[in-house]
Amino acid sequence: MAVVGAVLATTHHPFFYRETVLTPAEKRRPEAAEWKRKVEAYRETLTASRPDVLVMVGADHFHQLFYDNYPTFLIGKQPKYDATFHNEERYFGLPKFVLDGNEDLSGFMLQGLIDRGFDFAVSHELKIDHSITCAIVTVRPDADLPIVPIYTNIFAPPLASPSRFYALGRAIREVIEAYPSDQRVAVIGTGHLSLEIGGPRQFQSTAPDIEFDRRAVQWLADGDIDAILQNVTPEVLEAAGNATDGFLDLVLMLGVAGPGPAHYADHIELFQTTEAFFTWYPEGDPR
Structure with missing residues (x-):
């Protein structure tokens, strides 16, 4: 049987590549060097697990899925995935990718998740956006492993509950x-x-709700799903910022890992948002 060697939950800041690679060193933000160091350290937590394939969870930012047809959960099943939309290249400077798929694992997961009561949509023509390519850039920049992409609806209400994501x-x-x-x-x-x-809280010098971020980072680092389910409601997420529903995908990753503290946890408070990095090793820490 397949082995889950590592579970990684992270935020996706689309400006990372631009700020730490494309921008000349003398023009980079003061925090760029620390940000890059943290990402490179985080990358090693994936490398240590020696993966053969990546199951990648993200969300479409209204590139292909819209309010008139946005499935709650979707899996891709293709031999290849084209990645990066033109606006992401233009605005964020993200590179283009063609990523290998694993159709057999996609099909197995589709059937298995349906059998377990999750009504998944499937796409045979999915293009990947920065919710997944940002992770490729940061933790597997060689883009040398096949992927199985899973998209969740974190944008178009009504949304599934935190307990459903878990x-x-x-x-x-x-x-x-x-x-x-x-x-x-x-x-x-x-x-x-x-x-x-x-x-109105976009483009600030910090995230819109630093206190929420600090509590959320601690919940995830501790693997405290009870605290998350007790404290995270649609109203709490909306009060923290109009796109904070993306936290639901981090709850999902805690579900994959299971309750318990992360083997690796780190974060950095940046312009517009807080970046956070968590890794769990279900078989034990291989480092």
Whole structure:
């Protein structure tokens, strides 16, 4: 059976590549060097798990999915995935990718998740946006492993509850571990902490709700799903910023990992948002 060697939960700041690679050193933000050091250290937590394939959880930022047809949960099933939309190249400076898929694992997961009560949509023509490519840039920049992409709806109400996202994470872990293969799988999911897009708290020098971020970072580092389910409601997320629902994908990743403290946890408070990095090793820390 397949092994889940690592579970990574992280935010996806689309300016990382531009600020730490494309911008000349003398023009970079003061925090760029520390940010780069933290990302490079985080990258090693994935490398240490020796993955063969990446199951990647993200969300479409209204590039392909819209209010008139936005499935709650979707999985891609393709031999190849084109990645990075033109506006992401233009505005964020993100590179383009063509990522290999793993159609067999995608199909197995689709059936297994449906059997466990999750009504997934499937796409055979999915293009990948920065919710996944940001993770590729930061933790696997060689883009040399096949992926299985999973998209969740964190943007178009009504949204599934935090407990439903957590339950999906548990189901994803169960299905991967039932996959008849000797492959080592890393599950990588990206989301948000407090975040404002297009609202009055956008483009500030800090995240819109630093206190929410600090509590959320501690909950995830501790693996405290009870505190999350007791404290995180739609109203709390909306009060923290109009795009803070992306935190639900980090709850999902805690579901994959299971309750318990992260083997690796770090964060950095930046312009517009807080970046955070968590890794769990279900088999024990290989480092």
